[in-house]
Structure formats: C-alpha cells, structure tokens
Amino acid sequence: MAQQARAIQTRRSILVAAAAVFDERGYSSATISEILARAGVTKGALYFHFSSKEDLALGVMDVQLDSNPRPQLTKLQELVDQGMLLAYRLRHEPLVRASVGLAMDQAVEGLDRGTPFRAWIDRLEHLLNAAKDQGELLPHVDPRETAEMLAGSFSGIQVMSQALCRREDLGHRISVLLHFVLPSISTPAVLTTLDMAEDRGERLSEALEAVPSQAGATD
C-alpha cells in the first residue's frame, strides 16, 4: 500500500513536470529529457508510467476528468456539479489549467486533442441518459447533442474568462451558462431544485477535501 502511494506520487510529479514543460516550450518542442530533468525521476520510473511524449500529454489532458463530486438527489444536479467543480479547479489547480490548455491549443500537432472532449461528452451523456431514465428531462432533449453543446460551451467560456480576467469570474460565467441552458433541458419540477449558484464549486471542493473520496487511491 505504501508502495502504491509512492507510485501515485511519482506519477503525479511526472505529470506536473510534463505540464510545466509543455506549457513553457509548447508540446511540439518539448522533449522527454526535459521532463525527466524537471520531474527528478529516473527514466525507468517515467517509462513505467508513460510510454511516450504523446502518452504524457494524454495523461496531462486526463487530469481535468479526475473529479468525482458526491452523488445527489437528481442526475441533473450531478451534471451541474461537474461543471461547477471543474470551474473551481481551473481557478485553483495549475495542473488542471495545463490539462485544459493542452486540449484547447490549436497549434498542437501530432496529438489527438479530441480525447478529453470525447471523454467529457461521454460522461455528460451518461448523466443525461440517467436523468432521462429518472424522468428529469423534457421530452425532446437529445442527451448526446446536449452533452456536446455543454462540453463545447464550457471550454470556450473558460478561455474567454481567462483572456478577459484570468478566470476570476469563471464560477459566475458557468452559473450563467447553466441558467440559460437548464430550462431547455430540465422539467420545471427538477429545475426549481437545482443549485447553480456561482459558489457551488467552492462548496463542492470543500466537501470533497473534508472527506477525501477513494477515487484517487484506486488509480
């Protein structure tokens, strides 16, 4: 178990180093040697966790998906929570910022930047299908199309917020997006129960820190 904890710690250090090197040098110019030097780990340790530079980039992009807000009474609240928690993490975790930055960088070549988008779309679609099964959705809602629209909108709003004010208002902007979109998705009865306030992400993050989930430890 201590060995597993060390492995998780090493993997994390490598990702932090890779994110920093990608950020400073750009993905195309970055080299594994630089990432090794920055992480202060052996070549063997790095290749134990990641097989290539592309694999490292996929690992970094994956970090944004690594959050599991608590189960809620409605699936639509869980959908809202995914967005609010990511907005909060983007403001407070450099590695999450690097993760999203890499996915949004149109200049990156030789890397499938569609991977995190597809993963987010799948996750949101899954939540929307569950919401549909529980009768939370308006009858005309197409879960896949809705998931795609939400993933795309979120990603642009965070870039805009970053360009305009270093993401200071990101919680507010995602709250606004949800207030516009949810009335076109949710039944009125569920809509009135949803907490889409701009400080929702902060409260979710505090709750997760108070009682750490098991999710990280099983990785």
Place this chain on the structure above:
Amino acid sequence: MAQQARAIQTRRSILVAAAAVFDERGYSSATISEILARAGVTKGALYFHFSSKEDLALGVMDVQLDSNPRPQLTKLQELVDQGMLLAYRLRHEPLVRASVGLAMDQAVEGLDRGTPFRAWIDRLEHLLNAAKDQGELLPHVDPRETAEMLAGSFSGIQVMSQALCRREDLGHRISVLLHFVLPSISTPAVLTTLDMAEDRGERLSEALEAVPSQAGATD
C-alpha cells in the same frame, strides 16, 4: 479610388502573410522580417498599415469581426445570423480561422487576446439591446450577460468541432447551441420566426457574394 483599392489589397496580403507566419512559428517567435518576406511588400508599405507585430496580430484577430449580414425583420435574427455566418466563414476562410486561432491561443504572451472577445461581446450586446427596445426579449434577460455567454460558448464549440472533425459539423453545432439558448432569451412570438437552420450561414454567405456590401470598400 483605384489607389484605395490597391491599399486594401496590400493590407489584405500583409494580414494573410502575418496569419500564416503566426500559425507556423507561433506569435512569440514570429518576426516582422518573415512577414515582410512572405507578403512580398516593402517595409514602408507594411509600416503604413501596421505599427508593430502586436498591431499585426490585432489586425489578424479583427478579421473575424469583418462581416455584416443583411438587416432582418428582428434583431434576434440578426444575432443568430452573426453566429451562423461566422461558423460558415470559419469553415471556408483560412484567414478567419487564423484570426480565431490567435484569440484562442492560451500560449500567446504579450498580446491582449481579450480584444476580439470584447468586440464580439459589444456587438452582440448592441444587438440584444436593440432587440430589447423592440420588445423581442423575455423580461428577465440581461443583454450584457447574454452576449458574454454566447461569445464564450461559440468560441469553445468551434474549438471542439475543430478537434473532433476539422469543423465539418460546425454549422450544426452552432444551430444546436442557438436552439438551446434562444428559448431562454426570445419571446415565443419572435422565437417561432427565427431561422436557426444549420445551412443558414451558407445561404447568408451566398446572398452577400451575390450583392457585395459596401462595408469592405470603406475600410
């Protein structure tokens, strides 16, 4: 008049060259000498139009705003048309792609990427205020907040569409966004009149080409 037309042509050639150099080398590494060589114009001609590399980048970012769809019966249709026409131009004009790419590039330093976002927000807010004056908006709608949400969402959806399928489905995805958001903005009476079909941008572009507007000639 011929002289003015030549000046417009020269300015355009410089922007095309600058966009290509920014795209290939990245904004930070690009030099004015490279842009000069690519454009095949004299240093004097370049500095007549642009005072610095940053000014060139602002000129490139400005291109995305350079479209004027025809006036429509409702201001909300004009709002829709701005989005549908930009989606079409992104698919068919390399310079528009470069313009948006530069604004979305989080790795760019020393350039205020907020400029095109603010310009889009102002334009959409202006349309929404006009729509409000004409009684087209639901009473609770805040024009500024709505304009920000639309500008941000659009920008992310185009990055996602680019990452997933080289923007092939961009017209469809922007149509989906508008179908989700407009019911939270528009009165029911205006909503039923709106054309938000995914081929709207193509039809608008064809109409503009058939009878060129005066907008370009006054620049």
